[in-house]
Amino acid sequence: MHTPQRLLRTALFACLACYLSLTAVAQTPAPAAPAAPTTDERIAALEAYVNNGDPGKSLTGVPGPGHNAWMMTSTALVLFMTLPGLALFYGGLVRRKNVLSVLAQCLGITGLVTILWWAFGYSLVFGSNFNSPYFGGSEYFFLKDVTSAPNTNYAYWVSQNVFSMYQLMFAIITPALIVGAIAERMKFTAIMAFVTVWMFVVYFPLAHMVWGSSGLMNGVWNGDARIPAIDFAGGTVVHMSSGWSALILCLILGPRVGFGKEKMAPHNMVLCMVGTGMLWVGWYGFNAGSAVAADGVAANAFTTTTLATAVAAFTWGAIEKIFRGHASILGFCSGAVAGLVVITPACGFVNSTGAVIIGVFAAVVPYLACTKLKAKFGYDDALDTFGVHAIGGTLGALLTGILVAGSVNGNLTGAPAVKNGLAKLVTDGGLWVAQLKAIGITLVLAVVATTLIAYLVKATIKLRPTEEVERQGLDTNEHGEEGYAS
Amino acid sequence: MKLIIAIIKPFKLEEVKTALAEIGVEGMTVTEVKGFGRQKGHTEIYRGSEYTVDFLPKVKIEIGVADDAVAKAVAAIVKSAKTGKIGDGKVFVVPVEDVVRIRTDERGESAL
Numbered sequence: 001m002h003t004p005q006r007l008l009r010t011a012l013f014a015c016l017a018c019y020l021s022l023t024a025v026a027q028t029p030a031p032a033a034p035a036a037p038t039t040d041e042r043i044a045a046l047e048a049y050v051n052n053g054d055p056g057k058s059l060t061g062v063p064g065p066g067h068n069a070w071m072m073t074s075t076a077l078v079l080f081m082t083l084p085g086l087a088l089f090y091g092g093l094v095r096r097k098n099v100l101s102v103l104a105q106c107l108g109i110t111g112l113v114t115i116l117w118w119a120f121g122y123s124l125v126f127g128s129n130f131n132s133p134y135f136g137g138s139e140y141f142f143l144k145d146v147t148s149a150p151n152t153n154y155a156y157w158v159s160q161n162v163f164s165m166y167q168l169m170f171a172i173i174t175p176a177l178i179v180g181a182i183a184e185r186m187k188f189t190a191i192m193a194f195v196t197v198w199m200f201v202v203y204f205p206l207a208h209m210v211w212g213s214s215g216l217m218n219g220v221w222n223g224d225a226r227i228p229a230i231d232f233a234g235g236t237v238v239h240m241s242s243g244w245s246a247l248i249l250c251l252i253l254g255p256r257v258g259f260g261k262e263k264m265a266p267h268n269m270v271l272c273m274v275g276t277g278m279l280w281v282g283w284y285g286f287n288a289g290s291a292v293a294a295d296g297v298a299a300n301a302f303t304t305t306t307l308a309t310a311v312a313a314f315t316w317g318a319i320e321k322i323f324r325g326h327a328s329i330l331g332f333c334s335g336a337v338a339g340l341v342v343i344t345p346a347c348g349f350v351n352s353t354g355a356v357i358i359g360v361f362a363a364v365v366p367y368l369a370c371t372k373l374k375a376k377f378g379y380d381d382a383l384d385t386f387g388v389h390a391i392g393g394t395l396g397a398l399l400t401g402i403l404v405a406g407s408v409n410g411n412l413t414g415a416p417a418v419k420n421g422l423a424k425l426v427t428d429g430g431l432w433v434a435q436l437k438a439i440g441i442t443l444v445l446a447v448v449a450t451t452l453i454a455y456l457v458k459a460t461i462k463l464r465p466t467e468e469v470e471r472q473g474l475d476t477n478e479h480g481e482e483g484y485a486s
Numbered sequence: 487m488k489l490i491i492a493i494i495k496p497f498k499l500e501e502v503k504t505a506l507a508e509i510g511v512e513g514m515t516v517t518e519v520k521g522f523g524r525q526k527g528h529t530e531i532y533r534g535s536e537y538t539v540d541f542l543p544k545v546k547i548e549i550g551v552a553d554d555a556v557a558k559a560v561a562a563i564v565k566s567a568k569t570g571k572i573g574d575g576k577v578f579v580v581p582v583e584d585v586v587r588i589r590t591d592e593r594g595e596s597a598l
Contacts, residue, residue: 093532263537265530330532371534384533 052293054156061149064157070294071158071166077285078169082106082176085282089275089333090180093383096267097473098184099483105179105191110172112192116199117168118143124204125212126167128153133216133226136208140164153213155292166289167207174203174238180383181246184264185256185470188478190463194249194453201449202241206442210237217438220411223419229438230404230412230422230431232301233290235345235396236442243390244446247381252454253463255380257470264382269329276333280309283340287347300408301347304355305340308347311359312339319367334388338366341392346400349412354403361399366392397439401432487582487595488556492547493521493575494567499545505566506549509558515548525573544575550585552595 037045037058045058052067087106091099113121119142127137140146143164151160158166175195182191209216210231217236219228231237256264266272287305291298316335317327342362343355350358370387381387406412406426417423425431457463464470469477476482494502499516506514520541527540551559560577568574587597 264535265532265537324531326531328531334533374534387533 049157052157052295054152063148063150063159063162067155067157067293067295068159068162070298071155071162071289071292074285074289075162075166075169077282078166078173078289079110079282081279081282081286082169082173083110085275085278086173086176087275088271089279089337090183090383092268092271092273092275093180093266093330094183095264095473096483097475099267099271099475100479100481101188101474102179102183104188104479106176108188108192109176109179109195112195113172113175113199114168116196117164117171121171121199121204122146122164122167124200125171125207126151126154126164128213131214132208133214134205134209136212136214158292163292166292167211170234170238170286171199171203171207174234174242175199177239177242177385177389178246178249180385180389181250181381182253183382184474185382185465186253186463187461187465188474190457190461193457193461197453197456198245198449201453202245202446203237206241206445207237209441210234210438217434217441219417219420219422219434220414221416223416225416225420225422227434227437227441228417228420228422228425228431229397229434230349230400231345231397231438232348232400233287233344235341235393235400236438239341239344239389239393240397240439240442241446243386243388243393244443245450246385247379247390248447248450249454250381250386251379252451252458256382257467259380260378266330272333273329276336280336280340283309283344287340287344291348297348297409297411300351303352304347304350304358305343307352307355308343308359308362309336309339311356312336312342312362315360315363316367319363334366334370334384335363338362338388338392341366341389342396342399344393345396346403348409349400349405350403351405351408354399354405357403358396358399361395362392365395394439394443397435397442398432401435404431487553487585487598488551489580489582490547490549490551490556490559490563491578491580492563492567493519493544493577494547494563495569495573495575496543496545498567498569499547501566502547502563505562506559509562510555511549511551511559511562513549517546517548519544519546523573523576542573550582550598552598 041056042058045055048055049059049064083106087103091102094102122143123138123140124136127140129137129139146160146164148159148161150156150158151163154163175198210218212218213221214224215222216225217227217229218225219230283305284302288298288302291301313332313336316338317332320331321327339359339362343358346354346358366388369391370384374381374387404412404426411417412426413423425434454463465474465477492502503514520543522540522542525542527538527542530537530539549559556579560579563577584593585597586593
């Protein structure tokens with residue numbers, strides 16, 4: 001019954017196929033065949049894949065499956081840090097009337113920064129046609145020409161579109177970290193406006209300076225870097241920039257209504273713990289993924305991240321138990337996050353011993369910042385973004401310069417590092433001076449820019465909701481929803 | 487008839503219930519409440535922030551009993567809820583004018 005139809009269909013396909021093959025022959029004259037790579041070149045390319053090196057003649061423009069797979073996984077892991085890791089970590093720490101505002105801010109920033117990144121951000125950080133130490137270029141605006149072929153300025157084996165999405169996740173979580181300091185008292189629109197300007201003035205230039213191929217402080221990859229500093233996964237770019245900006249913004253914003261008089265305890269420590277676990281898991285993508293390959297450097301970063309985090313979590317809990325009588329969940333969570341923050345710039349550059357030392361410092365110093373420093377000065381850094389990320393990020397950048405181990409990462413003594421002097425600093429010591437310069441630039445940029453942007457937003461659309469809105473909670477007023485139906 | 491209102495430590499509820507069942511009390515109403523007496527509250531510390539929590543969780547038990555059973559019921563509650571530490575709670579006994587069993591319209595002690 002179907003036979004006539006099937007016959008007809010087969011005939012039609014046959015005709016179409018003949019036509020296509022004829023036109024193909026007619027329209028494309030056979031190109032002059034390029035010289036086929038020799039067997040040696042093909043083997044060399046495969047070895048380069050295993051060693052994460054330059055493939056040479058064969059396999060150029062092709063992503064390597066293993067490296068690409070790890071980077072797509074890492075990209076998803078870093079997104080998981082923000083959604084929902086950071087959102088729940090912060091969301092649990094606010095009062096129940098403001099839990100949704102934190103989630104909305106994290107979601108809003110994710111969407112907003114993605115648009116900025118697609119249009120300009122990626123190109124301004126990782127483009128190259130400006131030949132500038134401060135900004136990338138304009139060639140990748142709107143992700144033009146960002147395809148599955150690798151951008152060999154940054155990775156021989158990872159698709160550039162994957163690389164751009166991976167780096168996008170860093171651009172998302174950085175402003176999301178600021179939310180912690182200004183939680184419960186800033187208008188949603190004001191946050192979006194602030195973040196939009198802040199990305200262009202602080203994040204994009206800073207990320208280029210530290211990670212861009214012509215970046216001012218990119219000691220590992222830029223032979224012409226004037227400051228041969230190192231930052232593996234974002235101690236300066238992510239944690240210092242967000243942390244110091246958070247302090248300035250929370251000072252300009254002022255404390256929450258009732259701060260110091262009313263109880264502002266976390267409404268759900270369980271959510272906070274769940275978020276912390278997600279942050280820790282996601283951070284493997286953040287740190288080990290920053291090798292931009294599934295190679296030995298990534299393996300080292302994976303190991304150091306685990307050690308420093310576990311040591312810091314345990315140490316913070318132990319400090320609380322000894323000096324206060326209780327090892328609290330918030331203490332363990334704070335220690336874990338502080339450990340992750342401090343190991344971030346160091347994870348691909350220090351060995352396991354360095355990681356354990358970093359873990360201890362990561363607990364002690366941010367603990368003092370969150371308890372003593374904050375109490376002394378009385379600023380309302382609501383969820384301790386400054387105490388953990390600014391102090392932790394700064395500490396990490398410095399400790400990276402002291403504990404760096406040339407043996408764990410060949411790039412520390414590679415050709416660019418020899419040219420700009422990094423290799424000498426790693427072998428002879430003294431890298432911490434370059435690290436201090438990078439810290440100074442990051443700190444000044446974050447503080448000055450945040451001051452200007454905050455006053456700009458304040459003068460135009462105002463930073464805070466009315467006192468009545470703040471008292472009732474941001475959830476019902478700003479977002480029209482309640483976290484917990486009563 | 488009397489209404490016995492007992493405020494006890496939450497973890498003592500099972501023991502009190504068992505002790506009352508043993509002396510023939512057949513029903514009770516239980517509510518989770520918060521409050522403080524001489525025990526006062528406790529302190530919670532979240533990183534650098536310290537908060538005093540005044541109201542502690544307690545359980546309130548309400549039972550209606552016939553006059554001749556009041557002494558036994560109060561004794562059973564006091565014995566089973568006691569830890570000897572501050573914060574064990576209190577028992578109030580208040581007179582009851584009337585009781586109605588809704589299903590049968592019975593009144594007074596026969597409705598208990």
